Amino acid sequence: MEHAGIPTLSIYVKAFRHVAEEMGLSRVVVTPYLMGRPLGPPGDVLGQRAIVDTALDLLETADGPRTIVEMPARDGNERPSLHKRGRY
Amino acid sequence: MAESEPTFKEFKDSFAYGSRSDLSFKFLKNLGSDEAADFFQELLWEIGEAQDGGDLGRVLDSVLRWQVKAYAPRTGAKRRWVYKDAPFARLAKPLAESRLGLLTSSGHFVSDDDPEPFGVAGMTQGEAEARIDEFLRAMPYLSVIPSETATELLRVRHGGYDVRSVARDPNVAFPVDRLREAVGRVGGLASDFYSFVGATAQGRLRNEALPDWVRRIRDAGIDVLLLVPV
Numbered sequence: 001m002e003h004a005g006i007p008t009l010s011i012y013v014k015a016f017r018h019v020a021e022e023m024g025l026s027r028v029v030v031t032p033y034l035m036g037r038p039l040g041p042p043g044d045v046l047g048q049r050a051i052v053d054t055a056l057d058l059l060e061t062a063d064g065p066r067t068i069v070e071m072p073a074r075d076g077n078e079r080p081s082l083h084k085r086g087r088y
Numbered sequence: 089m090a091e092s093e094p095t096f097k098e099f100k101d102s103f104a105y106g107s108r109s110d111l112s113f114k115f116l117k118n119l120g121s122d123e124a125a126d127f128f129q130e131l132l133w134e135i136g137e138a139q140d141g142g143d144l145g146r147v148l149d150s151v152l153r154w155q156v157k158a159y160a161p162r163t164g165a166k167r168r169w170v171y172k173d174a175p176f177a178r179l180a181k182p183l184a185e186s187r188l189g190l191l192t193s194s195g196h197f198v199s200d201d202d203p204e205p206f207g208v209a210g211m212t213q214g215e216a217e218a219r220i221d222e223f224l225r226a227m228p229y230l231s232v233i234p235s236e237t238a239t240e241l242l243r244v245r246h247g248g249y250d251v252r253s254v255a256r257d258p259n260v261a262f263p264v265d266r267l268r269e270a271v272g273r274v275g276g277l278a279s280d281f282y283s284f285v286g287a288t289a290q291g292r293l294r295n296e297a298l299p300d301w302v303r304r305i306r307d308a309g310i311d312v313l314l315l316v317p318v
Binding site (some may be wrong): 001002003004005006007008009010011012014015016018019022023024025026032033034035036037038039040041042043045048049051052053055056059060064065066073077079081082083 | 112145155159169177178180251259260263265267318
């Protein structure tokens, strides 16, 4: 598409970020969701809108290819595993 | 002879098109048995934490971490679709005057325009999953979806991923309502949007299908294209 002069925006789930990188896509939004749910939970209008807006922003901010923005978790919480194998 | 107990490897692999097929967890097949065991142990632990803290998000985060790990390229593995060149097109006119298109690999179509894969009318999601090997060898079919289609007329079928979310709300992978709301910021929407089943012959997709799709999209006067791979 880009070769044909059509700018593209792509929305990828986190597990496939490396695919977008390998393909050298131009403007990519990576979302913190599971495969099959690129724009997040059903009915989450605000979350979906934020993702589309972030993609459109890249048309104005991306200066070159391979521009990737990773969306933070929806509620902004980082939850590292609390599981300490073998130490409990 | 008595049937032997399934091994743990058989158990964790059975989520990928096996007796326990669950496409949200088919990634278990990509994990080694030790890793998959760690996944289950951590998952159960986080469920315990979630019960105490009331935060189910930590269970989802745990699944997400393992899914990312399962799909990450293995060290030394040969990667097939790596491109050195990265073409970059700029908007030819301001966004507020540009026409926005949509192309997704989510397998959406309009209810009265079923692509009928392999000649099967009304194929169910379960049948599509069972025929995934045929899809992976087949030429992709591009469904044309008028952008004014009522959202409730959208249907989805895709043997490669768990369609529960998109069946409940197409916007999860085919964000038609969100794009309609974006009109104003963008000049307008293309008259047609597009979707295909992304589980398809990748070489044929690139070499045989794409040149025609690119031509179509250019001829439709689309100035910028949103891609949603699933």
